[in-house]
Amino acid sequence: MISVAMAYYNGGEYIREQVESILPQLGPEDELIISVDAAEDGSLDLLKEMNREDDRIRLVRGPGKGVVRNFDHAISRCAGDFIFLTDQDDVWVGGKVEKVMACFEDSEVKVVLHNAVITDEHGAETGETMFALRKSRPGILKNLVKNCYVGCCMAFRAELLSLIRPIPKEMYMHDYWIGTAAELSGKVALIEEPLLLYRRHSSNVTDLHHGSLSFMVKKRVDMVRCLRLLKERMK
Numbered sequence: 001m002i003s004v005a006m007a008y009y010n011g012g013e014y015i016r017e018q019v020e021s022i023l024p025q026l027g028p029e030d031e032l033i034i035s036v037d038a039a040e041d042g043s044l045d046l047l048k049e050m051n052r053e054d055d056r057i058r059l060v061r062g063p064g065k066g067v068v069r070n071f072d073h074a075i076s077r078c079a080g081d082f083i084f085l086t087d088q089d090d091v092w093v094g095g096k097v098e099k100v101m102a103c104f105e106d107s108e109v110k111v112v113l114h115n116a117v118i119t120d121e122h123g124a125e126t127g128e129t130m131f132a133l134r135k136s137r138p139g140i141l142k143n144l145v146k147n148c149y150v151g152c153c154m155a156f157r158a159e160l161l162s163l164i165r166p167i168p169k170e171m172y173m174h175d176y177w178i179g180t181a182a183e184l185s186g187k188v189a190l191i192e193e194p195l196l197l198y199r200r201h202s203s204n205v206t207d208l209h210h211g212s213l214s215f216m217v218k219k220r221v222d223m224v225r226c227l228r229l230l231k232e233r234m235k
Contacts, residue, residue, distance in 0.1 A: 002030040002097065003080030003158075007070035008062070009036075011088030012043025014199065018090060019050055019057070025097040030056060035074035037062035071151065071174045072167045081158050085151040085175070089199050090116075091123070096195040100155050103189040111156045111182035113149060114191035121201035129194055138188040140180060144223055149179030153196055156182060163233055170222040181230055 004022055008015070022032060036059060039047060051057045060077050062070045075083060082104060084097070096114070103112045116130040130136065136148035143149060156178055164181045171177045182188050 001080040002026060002082050002084065002101075003078035004030070004032045004084045004086050005071065005074035005078055006032065006034045006086045006088055007037065007067055007074055008034050008047075008088050009038050009067070009070070010041040010043065012039070012041045012046055014089035015043060015046065016050065018086070018088060018092075021092040022086065023054055023056065025092060025094070026056060028056075031078070031080065032057045033060060033074050033077045034058070035060050035062040035070050035077070037064050037070045068167055068171060068174050072165065075161070075174075076165060078158070082155055083158055084155040085178075087152040089201070090152055091197040091199070093195045093197065099191060099193065099195060103191065104155075104157070106187070106189065108187045109157075109189045110160055110186035111149075111154060111179055112189045112191065113179070114153050114196065115194040116150070116153050116196035116198040117194040118198045118200060121199060123197060123199065125197075126200075130198060131190075131192065136190065138183060138190065140183050140227070143176065143179060143183075144220060144227075147173075147176045147179075149175040150198075151175035151178075152198065154178065160185070163230065168226055168229055171226050172219050172222060176223060177226060177230075180227060184230055184234060 034047065034057060047059055051059055063073050100112045100114065103109055118126045118128040120126060130150055130153060134146060134148040151174060154175060160181055163185060164178055167174050167177055179188065
């Protein structure tokens with residue numbers, strides 16, 4: 001069984017296009033968990049309508065404590081053996097689920113990370129890809145220096161849940177935490193083919209560029225602390 005975990009926050013503008021790219025790739029027993037932190041843009045009726053149209057969509061009330069806590073909450077409600085992370089405003093490329101699941105045929109693979117084409121807010125391709133921008137490859141030191149684990153491009157085995165949850169409050173983003181847990185406990189598989197249209201617009205929570213120097217230093221100090229916590233959890 002596959003679960004898809006989405007952290008939702010006022011995403012009415014793009015949510016139907018995203019959901020319609022996900023559901024055709026899921027089986028009848030699979031599920032899309034949407035943890036709703038806010039729908040103040042008038043999108044709650046739309047979410048309920050999509051839920052009535054397809055009962056694989058499961059709406060849950062989010063904790064209202066930011067994107068990391070919301071993803072942690074969505075993940076906690078997943079019942080699947082494999083969990084795909086998704087944002088509310090991108091578009092899945094056809095065949096994504098099939099190609100990701102093929103990587104999990106290797107029992108040592110704990111996380112699959114795939115490439116994405118970056119688009120503008122209207123879906124027009126910019127000519128950039130996520131792997132090229134982030135120089136994506138596995139490696140704990142490499143990803144400590146420049147993180148390439150982007151949640152919307154990731155899927156992981158549910159067996160990681162006992163290791164990754166709860167996500168510590170010091171962890172600035174959930175994706176690095178999950179990717180590092182996978183590296184410590186098994187293997188990470190990379191798919192060079194772009195399987196996502198990654199939409200960039202003014203409301204994006206994450207940014208493709210660096211923050212201030214002080215923020216970058218603090219972030220990496222917190223990442224080192226979390227790396228130690230992961231190792232303690234594995235004992």
